[in-house]
Amino acid sequence: GSDEEKPTAAGSGAAEAETIRLGYFPNITHAPALVGVNKGFFAETLGGTKLEEKTFNAGPAAIEALFSGAIDATYIGPNPAINGWSESKGQALKIVAGSTSGGAGLVVKDGINTPADLKGKKIATPQLGNTQDVALRAWLKQNGLNADKQGGGDVSVLPQDNATALQAFAQGAIDGAWVPEPNLSRLILESKGKLLVDEKTLWPNGEFVTTHLIVSQEFLKKYPGTVKKLIQGHVKSVKYIETNNAEAQTAANAQIEKLSGKALKPEILAAAFKNLKFTYNPIASSLYTSAKNAESVDLLDPVDLKGIYDLTILNEVLTAEGQAAVSDAAA
Amino acid sequence: MSTVVRIDDVTKKYGSGSNALLALDHVSLTVDKGEFVCLLGASGCGKSTLLSLVAGLDRISGGTLEINGKHVALMFQEAALFPWLSVSGNVELALRLQGVGRADRRKRAGELLEIVRLGGFGGKRPHELSGGMRQRVALARALAQNADILLMDEPFGALDAMTRDILHDELERIWREQELTVLFVTHNVREAVRLGDRVVLLSSRPGRVLEDFKIDHPRPRRIDSTEVAAQAAEITDRLRAEVARHAS
Amino acid sequence: MSTVVRIDDVTKKYGSGSNALLALDHVSLTVDKGEFVCLLGASGCGKSTLLSLVAGLDRISGGTLEINGKHVALMFQEAALFPWLSVSGNVELALRLQGVGRADRRKRAGELLEIVRLGGFGGKRPHELSGGMRQRVALARALAQNADILLMDEPFGALDAMTRDILHDELERIWREQELTVLFVTHNVREAVRLGDRVVLLSSRPGRVLEDFKIDHPRPRRIDSTEVAAQAAEITDRLRAEVARHAS
Amino acid sequence: MPAEVITDDKTADEVSGLDALELAPRPDRGDRGRRIWNSAWPKLLAVAIAIAAWQLVVLSEWKPTYVLPGPVDVFADLKELATTPDFWDGVRLTLTRAFTGFLLAVAIGTVIGAAVSRFAPLRAAIGSLITGLQTMPSIMWFPLAILLFQLSESAIMFVVVIGAAPSVANGLISGIDYVPRTWLRVGQVLGMKGLSKYRHLILPASLPSFISGLKQGWAFSWRSLMAGELLVIVPGALSVGARMQNARDLHEASLVISYIIVVLIIGILIDILFNTADNALRKRWGLTGN
Amino acid sequence: MPAEVITDDKTADEVSGLDALELAPRPDRGDRGRRIWNSAWPKLLAVAIAIAAWQLVVLSEWKPTYVLPGPVDVFADLKELATTPDFWDGVRLTLTRAFTGFLLAVAIGTVIGAAVSRFAPLRAAIGSLITGLQTMPSIMWFPLAILLFQLSESAIMFVVVIGAAPSVANGLISGIDYVPRTWLRVGQVLGMKGLSKYRHLILPASLPSFISGLKQGWAFSWRSLMAGELLVIVPGALSVGARMQNARDLHEASLVISYIIVVLIIGILIDILFNTADNALRKRWGLTGN
Ligand SMILES: Nc1ncnc2c1ncn2[C@@H]1O[C@H](COP(=O)(O)OP(=O)(O)OP(=O)(O)O)[C@@H](O)[C@H]1O
Numbered sequence A: 001g002s003d004e005e006k007p008t009a010a011g012s013g014a015a016e017a018e019t020i021r022l023g024y025f026p027n028i029t030h031a032p033a034l035v036g037v038n039k040g041f042f043a044e045t046l047g048g049t050k051l052e053e054k055t056f057n058a059g060p061a062a063i064e065a066l067f068s069g070a071i072d073a074t075y076i077g078p079n080p081a082i083n084g085w086s087e088s089k090g091q092a093l094k095i096v097a098g099s100t101s102g103g104a105g106l107v108v109k110d111g112i113n114t115p116a117d118l119k120g121k122k123i124a125t126p127q128l129g130n131t132q133d134v135a136l137r138a139w140l141k142q143n144g145l146n147a148d149k150q151g152g153g154d155v156s157v158l159p160q161d162n163a164t165a166l167q168a169f170a171q172g173a174i175d176g177a178w179v180p181e182p183n184l185s186r187l188i189l190e191s192k193g194k195l196l197v198d199e200k201t202l203w204p205n206g207e208f209v210t211t212h213l214i215v216s217q218e219f220l221k222k223y224p225g226t227v228k229k230l231i232q233g234h235v236k237s238v239k240y241i242e243t244n245n246a247e248a249q250t251a252a253n254a255q256i257e258k259l260s261g262k263a264l265k266p267e268i269l270a271a272a273f274k275n276l277k278f279t280y281n282p283i284a285s286s287l288y289t290s291a292k293n294a295e296s297v298d299l300l301d302p303v304d305l306k307g308i309y310d311l312t313i314l315n316e317v318l319t320a321e322g323q324a325a326v327s328d329a330a331a
Numbered sequence B, C: 001m002s003t004v005v006r007i008d009d010v011t012k013k014y015g016s017g018s019n020a021l022l023a024l025d026h027v028s029l030t031v032d033k034g035e036f037v038c039l040l041g042a043s044g045c046g047k048s049t050l051l052s053l054v055a056g057l058d059r060i061s062g063g064t065l066e067i068n069g070k071h072v073a074l075m076f077q078e079a080a081l082f083p084w085l086s087v088s089g090n091v092e093l094a095l096r097l098q099g100v101g102r103a104d105r106r107k108r109a110g111e112l113l114e115i116v117r118l119g120g121f122g123g124k125r126p127h128e129l130s131g132g133m134r135q136r137v138a139l140a141r142a143l144a145q146n147a148d149i150l151l152m153d154e155p156f157g158a159l160d161a162m163t164r165d166i167l168h169d170e171l172e173r174i175w176r177e178q179e180l181t182v183l184f185v186t187h188n189v190r191e192a193v194r195l196g197d198r199v200v201l202l203s204s205r206p207g208r209v210l211e212d213f214k215i216d217h218p219r220p221r222r223i224d225s226t227e228v229a230a231q232a233a234e235i236t237d238r239l240r241a242e243v244a245r246h247a248s
Numbered sequence D, E: 001m002p003a004e005v006i007t008d009d010k011t012a013d014e015v016s017g018l019d020a021l022e023l024a025p026r027p028d029r030g031d032r033g034r035r036i037w038n039s040a041w042p043k044l045l046a047v048a049i050a051i052a053a054w055q056l057v058v059l060s061e062w063k064p065t066y067v068l069p070g071p072v073d074v075f076a077d078l079k080e081l082a083t084t085p086d087f088w089d090g091v092r093l094t095l096t097r098a099f100t101g102f103l104l105a106v107a108i109g110t111v112i113g114a115a116v117s118r119f120a121p122l123r124a125a126i127g128s129l130i131t132g133l134q135t136m137p138s139i140m141w142f143p144l145a146i147l148l149f150q151l152s153e154s155a156i157m158f159v160v161v162i163g164a165a166p167s168v169a170n171g172l173i174s175g176i177d178y179v180p181r182t183w184l185r186v187g188q189v190l191g192m193k194g195l196s197k198y199r200h201l202i203l204p205a206s207l208p209s210f211i212s213g214l215k216q217g218w219a220f221s222w223r224s225l226m227a228g229e230l231l232v233i234v235p236g237a238l239s240v241g242a243r244m245q246n247a248r249d250l251h252e253a254s255l256v257i258s259y260i261i262v263v264l265i266i267g268i269l270i271d272i273l274f275n276t277a278d279n280a281l282r283k284r285w286g287l288t289g290n
């Protein structure tokens, strides 16, 4: 409790860490990390600071690692970040940059054409209370369908890991799934699913956060200089993806193959990249809305997200490069 | 009288290669129906081996072995009771395996335990018995099998002289009443003479039939009678000579 | 001579409540240093129980028990060899536990197996031996313990008369040479008279000391000598009377 | 010549009782109350020590409380859980599944174990496969489970059974392999064959090892169940497995610890059941210290 | 009066050999080649039957091939895997972890098992906890592992050890509990005390049960490892656990089956090791037929 809530003095050239331990997933939604590591952008900007990569398969493990001090920063989805913020009462982490937007939606079987057709059907989401789960429930609610946490109600919402959901859908054991990329594309391309809702259409400007970069507050306080360099690398990576889309795809896939022993199929990769937008803007408004939605479907105790963002360094970096600053405002 | 057990030129080898041990070497022996044959021989000469061959527990390594009997019961040298059953449970199991009904089982087991002088011990566990008591339970179990050929491996080895006398009488009575054929291993020469129609002497390793004594004394015999003592002395001398020959 | 074992008014009860069994009832007995005492009694009268109390394996339920000796060895009624060790391994273990070095162990185990007439069997496993041979290994193991008090529970029960004679001589020699104190349980009255300085008669359940015979015949004795036979007959009569009294 | 001195049986009994306490797992004597106390105080002490150590670590502020919450928080959470009827529904659901799955696994494992140890070619063929199957993480069975049973209760059962049956079979096989030869010979002489041999000899003789196989099987089935319960979520009651996963996903450290405690308690209760069986068996076999 | 007839020892030996084949797991006689063949043909036959059945199901078009691929596809994938040096690096990494963790678990489990079975209060205190711990899904240990060991190899080891040690301990405890009383008494008379009692009596006597505990412990440690390897992913040599998870996440049915086969093969190889130890033991104890 001794830490005061004050904006980090982004004093350039402040203390530097010897190493920084960065977490990310071998997953296409973490493309800025994949590309940044693969192309050596982080190594470039970090200079003398050694980059130690840690990879995870799911958000909870990454947050556990951050909590325990096993990593200093990680790419992660909005929901684990919110949970981590709320569980640590705003002490464990800060969101310092955005990374990915879009790339989620509801894929259903043939024969389901309207929300009303979903009555009595089984729809999978990756995790109870995660971003997609909340999005699905909020959308159902808007459409006058209810779903409880235990899988009951008009629509059965079943939290299932991606592997299970994909197989279950392929076999017709479930009727649909609200999933992120690349599974969205796989459901459509491999299992002949139909995109009923593209989540983009539910958000202003079609933008909503899928992945962002968080840093442990302790690390941020101690080594703002290192964090700055990390963010520089990140921005570089995002820009590279924007300008060299094809090469970025190859780099991301190469990194995935290195980490998981198997690359994505080219058509899936291309489709997923098309649906995703990579941006350093954290799209704060969508995070606040998502949290509110979670509260409204009773998946989150009311939480004060004020202060979850610390975009000072990011804006410093952007300004230095002559770019517009981003905002952490709720609206 | 018909032959019930015909052991013809039987050889038994344990193990193989350089480690092989010849336990029985061309043993021939026939036992007629209703006969009581006692086997005598030095420790390790192959008596137990012979019984287990007759009971069909081991394969012979050579020769032929013929059994003409409905059912063979074997009382092992060690009591080998099942620890998970009570004393009477052990006896009843033998009855049960012959399809005797529950009530009959209980009754018959009680009788058998009475015969071996363990009336009140039916409810105990084997580990609560003394060595001699366990041996008697094993006897009761062997009798419960209701076999027509009864093989007994030193059944009274752990018993005091008095209990042994009593059981001699009981065994003789049962043998006579049920017309059993008995093959009886013992180290007690007097016991052999007391009980047997014949006493067969085996040589030391490898076991061979050394001599086959016919015991003609009229029954009932008494173990401390002079006839029994005299015959036993004769057999003992023969045995002693064999051991001496072997030792030289 | 000093008293080595003093059993004073000792009671032993197994179990509790209605299931309790009084195995020994106020038994008193003293054994002096270098004495060879034989215990006789009906099956189940408490002989093994008494030995295990003296060896400290069970707690007495009443009375006092005093042992003045460095080390007590007990040869159990069953051979109880360890199946994971070879025959000589079983004997060597007893030596090893006294800190005998490897080479000495091997040599001494070989000697002991020679004594029990199992010279060539050191490398075998216990399950490859006959009943009598196992008993002899157990004897070798007990001797290997190099104790000054030796408790033996029917050590020769499974042996033929000849082997038994030889081991009697060996045991007597060792007893004399090493000035052992021996408490020896047997069912063979002649054996008791052949070996013992005293023969103690226990009554049937619960065990009580019935009579304590002093055997004065000069050593070396022969088991088939007339003196031994006569004394044995006397003791047998006494025992028979007791059993009869008990049966009535 | 028994002396007339009256011996103090009581004292000797007590000494013998203390001796038993020292050597044997359970004293045979003593009144019921004392026996319960004897087995209870070390447990209570252990729990007390564990909680005290935990509290100390928390007090040392080694980690922030949102990472490692203190006992007080956790017990508050636990109490709250225990007063939710919903939670008990979940426990009931999970336990029902666990028992059904376990019983099925026992039945199947027993049959397989008996068959494998009976027929040499079968043993050569699939003996080693049994251990191979055992080493497969339950999660790898999910695809097969879905393939065969869709997302039904049967899919969960499949995962549980395939996780636990090999243990049961292995326990039985190892028990059968170590049945003393003498008993087998006695059985043969008594005329046991086929089923009756199993019924009257092999099963009782291999019971100790079988029970320890059952215990392991239970552990496997429970662990597989915790994973398997993520497969199928039945509307209404949320199973313990799903709850545990959710607690982790929501990063509620104190809830995670609460569920760890719940699972431990269930595990311990089941173990006590097994131990009761085991102790009864050992007593029958005459293995408990007198 | 032994007769002079020459008996056909050879034939009798053969008969006895056949008999042993029927009753005992391994024939003792026969030349080496035949013995290997005897143990190999049922395995080969079983594999052939399994593959044939699988191919039949695929041919029946019960499920689309992207859900249930045929043997041909899978073996193609498997072959491709087996020719990647990367894959072997991963296997090496995983096996190294497995053995280290298992050995650690054995050491710890043995000490705990021995201590628990030796001291009655300890047994009362933590005896049941051992089974309790065993029922905990490895995934629940992750938070604690990360807390204690960060994201290091030690974290993986922790998960493996805590998964496997209870099994080893339980195997030992149950073995010790069933050491026949007679042997304990012999040991006492021979003057065994403390360590020497364990060294010379308890451990060898409880070896059968201990070995089966080790076998179960291996299964637990392997399963825990497969989960634990998801904790720390070292780029470069990708562990088997991580590969399995990825195969699932990528939803490549034929890759998933390939990894199932890989894990099965490893499990079977290890089981053969255990069986060799077990058979040697049974032979020494005189438990193999004839
Ligand atoms: N299973 C076995 N494996 C190897 N050798 C054995 C086996 N059983 C017995 N033998 C050997 O066969 C020989 C005969 O043993 P057997 O048990 O038949 O003797 P016995 O006449 O019954 O002796 P005892 O009077 O001591 O009981 C012995 O030398 C013994 O070592």
Ligand SMILES: Nc1ncnc2c1ncn2[C@@H]1O[C@H](COP(=O)(O)OP(=O)(O)OP(=O)(O)O)[C@@H](O)[C@H]1O
Residues within 6 Å of the ligand: B127, B128, B129, B130, B131, B132, B133, B158, B160, C014, C015, C021, C023, C041, C042, C043, C044, C045, C046, C047, C048, C049, C050, C077, C205, D290
């Ligand atoms: N562990 C035990 N639990 C309960 N009762 C026992 C136990 N051991 C022995 N007994 C009982 O104590 C009595 C004496 O047994 P013990 O073994 O001392 O007899 P014994 O004189 O050695 O007989 P035997 O000559 O037959 O060996 C018997 O009635 C027996 O049932």
Ligand SMILES: [Mg+2]
Residues within 6 Å of the ligand: B047, B048, B049, B077, B153, C130, C131, C132
């Ligand atoms: Mg014999």
Ligand SMILES: [Mg+2]
Residues within 6 Å of the ligand: B130, B131, B132, C047, C048, C049, C077, C153
């Ligand atoms: Mg006795």
